[in-house]
Every structure is written in structure tokens, then in C-alpha cells.
Amino acid sequence: MSRLPPDGDATVIRFENVSKTYPNQARPALREMTLEIERGEFVFVIGSSGSGKSTFMRLILREERPTTGRVVVAGKDLNKLSNWKLPHHRRLIGTVFQDFRLLPNKTVYQNVAFALEVIGRPKGQIVKVVPEVLELVGLAGKEDRMPNELSGGEQQRVAVARAFVNRPMILIADEPTGNLDPETSVGIMKLLDRINRTGTTVVMVTHDQAIVNQMRKRVLELDQGALVRDQSRGVYGYVR
Amino acid sequence: MRVQYVLQEIAQGLRRNLTMVIAVIVSTAVALVMMGSGLLMWQQTLHMQDYWYGKVEVSVFMCNQEDVGKYANCQTAITDPEKTTIHDTLLKTPHVQTVSYENQQQAFAHYQQLQAGSVLAQDVTPNDLQDSYRVKLDNPNNASVVAGAVEGLPGVQSVQDEQQLLKPLFTFIHIAEYTAAGVAAVMLVLAFLLIFNTVRLSAFSRRRETGIMRLVGASNFYIQMPFLLEGAVAGLAGGLFASVILVGVKAFFINHVVAPHLTSVQFIGWSPFVWIVPMLLIVGVLMSVLASAFTLRKYLRV
Numbered sequence: 001m002s003r004l005p006p007d008g009d010a011t012v013i014r015f016e017n018v019s020k021t022y023p024n025q026a027r028p029a030l031r032e033m034t035l036e037i038e039r040g041e042f043v044f045v046i047g048s049s050g051s052g053k054s055t056f057m058r059l060i061l062r063e064e065r066p067t068t069g070r071v072v073v074a075g076k077d078l079n080k081l082s083n084w085k086l087p088h089h090r091r092l093i094g095t096v097f098q099d100f101r102l103l104p105n106k107t108v109y110q111n112v113a114f115a116l117e118v119i120g121r122p123k124g125q126i127v128k129v130v131p132e133v134l135e136l137v138g139l140a141g142k143e144d145r146m147p148n149e150l151s152g153g154e155q156q157r158v159a160v161a162r163a164f165v166n167r168p169m170i171l172i173a174d175e176p177t178g179n180l181d182p183e184t185s186v187g188i189m190k191l192l193d194r195i196n197r198t199g200t201t202v203v204m205v206t207h208d209q210a211i212v213n214q215m216r217k218r219v220l221e222l223d224q225g226a227l228v229r230d231q232s233r234g235v236y237g238y239v240r
Numbered sequence: 241m242r243v244q245y246v247l248q249e250i251a252q253g254l255r256r257n258l259t260m261v262i263a264v265i266v267s268t269a270v271a272l273v274m275m276g277s278g279l280l281m282w283q284q285t286l287h288m289q290d291y292w293y294g295k296v297e298v299s300v301f302m303c304n305q306e307d308v309g310k311y312a313n314c315q316t317a318i319t320d321p322e323k324t325t326i327h328d329t330l331l332k333t334p335h336v337q338t339v340s341y342e343n344q345q346q347a348f349a350h351y352q353q354l355q356a357g358s359v360l361a362q363d364v365t366p367n368d369l370q371d372s373y374r375v376k377l378d379n380p381n382n383a384s385v386v387a388g389a390v391e392g393l394p395g396v397q398s399v400q401d402e403q404q405l406l407k408p409l410f411t412f413i414h415i416a417e418y419t420a421a422g423v424a425a426v427m428l429v430l431a432f433l434l435i436f437n438t439v440r441l442s443a444f445s446r447r448r449e450t451g452i453m454r455l456v457g458a459s460n461f462y463i464q465m466p467f468l469l470e471g472a473v474a475g476l477a478g479g480l481f482a483s484v485i486l487v488g489v490k491a492f493f494i495n496h497v498v499a500p501h502l503t504s505v506q507f508i509g510w511s512p513f514v515w516i517v518p519m520l521l522i523v524g525v526l527m528s529v530l531a532s533a534f535t536l537r538k539y540l541r542v
Contacts, residue, residue, distance in 0.1 A: 061455075089457070117245065119458055120462070162452075166457075
């Protein structure tokens with residue numbers, strides 16, 4: 001179901017001495033970061049605002065290019081990826097945001113189907129897989145609802161369904177529980193965990209201590225652009 | 241790519257920015273009308289030149305009794321040896337095709353015919369007019385050669401190039417042509433800016449969709465197609481409007497209002513429209529697609 005990199009390498013994301021300095025900014029957003037994330041891992045990325053978490057995500061999606069160093073995703077050096085191949089790279093990655101980013105004038109079903117339509121998937125396939133993924137995220141029976149008729153948790157489930165419907169190799173979640181109450185957050189975390197168990201690598205940026213402490217997954221902590229902690233089965237950390 | 245999806249997106253986009261789209265269509269149409277009129281006027285001058293070039297001559301007028309002392313070369317009225325010299329010189333001059341002789345009586349008859357009914361004509365006698373050589377050239381633009389060859393010869397009163405009489409008319413048309421071209425250029429720039437702004441607004445109002453499309457890996461072509469087609473549809477509409485206006489002006493204004501009063505001017509027929517109309521449509525579409533692509537490069541970056 002999930003895709004292996006072509007060379008059979010278990011590493012899906014590799015940062016090699018990656019630094020990123022934005023134009024007109026003296027301080028680098030990311031400095032000399034080196035790390036590997038393997039297939040099927042569940043990784044939390046934590047750190048205060050401005051620590052480089054967003055830049056880290058944007059580099060994986062190749063919304064930005066590193067100033068120095070290499071980012072390798074699924075065996076491909078993103079520095080060498082041409083612009084016209086970029087869409088194919090993004091199809092390997094599903095993305096979920098804090099603010100859901102659903103299309104308000106489309107139903108639940110249409111929002112999820114949209115992700116397949118715009119990459120040119122045949123109608124027959126869409127009709128088959130969209131109900132499947134809605135079932136997986138626990139929204140069976142709500143296909144025809146509009147986003148504004150759903151609770152925050154349900155909206156985020158739609159967003160997860162949209163990110164996952166193409167069965168990506170990597171799922172990136174940028175504070176997916178940031179707008180949700182703790183109880184609903186648990187539901188979303190269970191869902192992400194279930195997706196992770198299908199073999200999908202999940203990278204999740206979060207500020208939610210309780211979730212990190214409870215899940216006991218790998219934790220990457222960033223501080224002022226530097227990777228200051230890489231701990232398997234980690235916790236959120238000490239109160240500073 | 242689904243045709244239905246694309247058509248739906250175009251229709252939605254055009255509806256959403258209706259006022260801007262109307263502005264685009266109108267300014268494109270005005271730009272193309274100006275461009276089309278410039279081209280038509282150019283065709284008109286070519287047509288008139290063809291017509292007149294077959295007819296214009298250079299006249300070499302020779303001294304009559306009255307001219308003696310009034311013109312430098314008129315020591316006496318023209319003599320036969322002088323005529324022979326002038327005639328031979330004309331025949332030896334390059335570009336000259338035929339030389340014909342018109343005596344005072346013939347000139348008088350010609351004059352009476354042209355000025356029939358005029359009071360002035362009644363006072364003119366054959367002796368007031370000059371003997372002349374009528375020279376036809378391979379190209380009327382070479383008239384100065386004739387003047388250069390015979391102007392200084394004894395017995396030549398003056399050399400008149402009939403083309404000079406047509407000059408003001410041609411000059412007027414050329415000025416109109418350049419004015420139309422200038423206005424067309426300004427309007428094309430205006431249309432370009434309007435399309436730029438319209439597509440930008442359109443891209444902005446759909447940034448949610450396009451953002452998601454980018455994230456899930458839709459190709460640039462797929463994302464940009466509706467915007468490009470939106471511009472193309474507006475450009476095509478502008479081109480159609482311009483063509484209708486030009487055809488209308490020709491059919492009603494030129495053919496029915498102007499032509500009956502200006503019988504001396506040979507107006508062009510419909511043949512130039514065969515290539516001008518498709519050209520306007522193509523320019524309209526191309527320009528708007530270019531403007532859209534240019535905008536999208538800026539505002540729909542991957």
C-alpha cells in the first residue's frame with residue numbers, strides 16, 4: 001500500500017547539513033541540520049515559534065530550497081528536482097494544517113475527491129477510493145455535508161482524508177490539533193496513528209505537550225534553527 | 241483533464257470578475273479596432289496608389305507668347321528646334337516610357353471639358369495655354385528625373401508632376417494610419433495591464449483552490465489552464481467585437497455614407513478583411529494569453 005523508495009532504501013527523508021537563510025535576513029532559519037527519518041516512522045517536531053519547524057516542513061515539500069546542504073526525499077535529491085517534476089514529488093506527500101483548509105463551497109465528498117480530480121485520476125477510481133477513505137477517518141454517512149456543518153474535529157478528519165486519499169508515502173501534519181479541544185485531539189491522534197500503522201511515515205509539528213508525552217514517539221526539538229534533541233520514544237521535555 | 245471541470249472554472253472565473261472582464265473586452269476591442277483601421281487605411285493607400293499610378297503623368301509645359309520674359313527659359317515663344325531638343329532629351333531620360341505631344345488647341349479642348357460651365361473657362365483662349373509634352377513614367381516616384389533633365393532647356397516654361405497634386409491626400413491618409421497605429425499601441429498596453437489585473441484578481445480569489453491543488457500535486461498546466469482560457473475567452477470576445485465594428489463601419493459608413501459623396505476616391509473592397517479579421521482574433525487571443533501567463537508566473541508560483 002505505501003510506496004518504497006525505488007532503491008529499497010528505508011530512509012524516506014534525509015537532511016544533509018541543511019542550512020536555510022531567507023533573503024534579507026541575517027539569522028538562518030535552519031542551520032546545519034542533519035537527520036534521517038525512516039519509512040513508517042512517527043516523528044514529532046517541537047520547538048518554540050521561530051525555531052525553524054515551518055522551514056523544515058517547507059523544505060520537505062520543496063516549497064523552499066536549502067541555502068546549503070541536501071534534502072533527499074524518497075531517494076530523490078530535491079535540489080536536482082526540476083520544476084515540472086515537482087507536482088509528482090508533492091503527490092508522495094499528504095499535508096494537513098491547523099486551519100483545515102477545506103473548500104467551503106464543496107461537500108465533504110467533493111473536498112476529498114478534488115485532490116484526486118486535479119491530479120487527473122480516472123472517475124472510476126475516485127468513486128471507489130473516496131468512500132473508503134471517508135470510512136477510514138470515521139466520516140461514513142457525512143459525505144454530503146458542507147464543511148461549515150461539521151465540528152472542528154470532523155473538519156480536520158476531512159482534511160486528513162484528503163491528505164491520505166492518494167495513499168502518500170509521507171503525511172505531514174502542521175499542528176493538526178492546534179485548533180481542537182483535548183478530547184477531539186485524541187481522536188485525531190488515534191487517526192494519525194492508524195494511518196501510521198499502514199506504513200505511512202508521519203511527521204507532525206506540535207506544541208501539545210500532552211500528546212507528545214502520551215504517544216512516546218520520536219521527538220525532534222528545534223531551537224533557533226538548530227536540531228537540539230533527537231530522541232526516540234521521547235517526551236515534550238522540561239519546563240523552561 | 242476533464243473538459244467539464246475546465247469549462248465550469250472558466251465560466252465561474254468570468255462571472256466572478258464580470259466588471260473587469262467587460263473592461264478587458266472593451267479595451268481589447270478598441271485596441272484591435274484601431275489596429276484594424278490602421279491596416280485598412282494602409283490597404284487603402286496601396287489601392288489608391290495602384291489606381292493613380294496608372295494615370296499620373298509629368299507635364300512639360302513650353303513657353304507661349306505670354307510667357308516671354310516672365311520665365312527664365314522663355315526668351316521667345318517655343319520654336320520647332322527647341323521642341324525637337326526637348327522631345328529627344330525626354331526620350332533619352334531613364335524611366336520615361338512614352339512621350340506624347342499636346343498642342344494649344346488640344347489643351348484648350350481638354351480644359352473646356354474639365355472646366356465645363358465655369359465662368360473662368362469662358363475667358364480663356366487657346367493662346368493662354370501652353371504646348372506640352374505629356375510624359376508617362378515606369379514609376380511616378382521617378383518624376384524628379386524628368387524635371388532634372390529638361391527644366392533648364394530653352395523653351396521649357398515649367399515641369400509639373402501630377403503626383404504632387406495627390407500628395408496632400410496621401411499625406412493625410414498616412415497621418416491617420418500612424419495615429420491609428422499609435423492609439424492601437426497605447427490601447428494594447430492598456431488591455432495588457434487590465435488583463436494582468438483581472439487574472440491577478442481571479443488568481444487571488446481562487447488562492448484557496450490553487451493552494452490545495454499545489455499541495456496535492458496538481459500539475460502547473462492543470463492549475464493555470466482555467467486562468468489562461470479565461471484570458472483567451474476575453475481576448476477572443478474583444479477580437480470578435482472589433483471585427484464586427486470594422487465590418488459594420490465598412491458596410492454602412494464607408495459604403496453607404498462616404499463613398500457616394502467621394503466618387504473620385506477608389507475605396508477598397510472586402511478582400512483585406514479576409515486576413516485582417518482572423519489576424520485581429522489571433523492578436524486578441526495571443527495577447528491575453530500572454531498577459532495571463534505573465535501574471536500567473538508572478539502570482540501562481542510553484
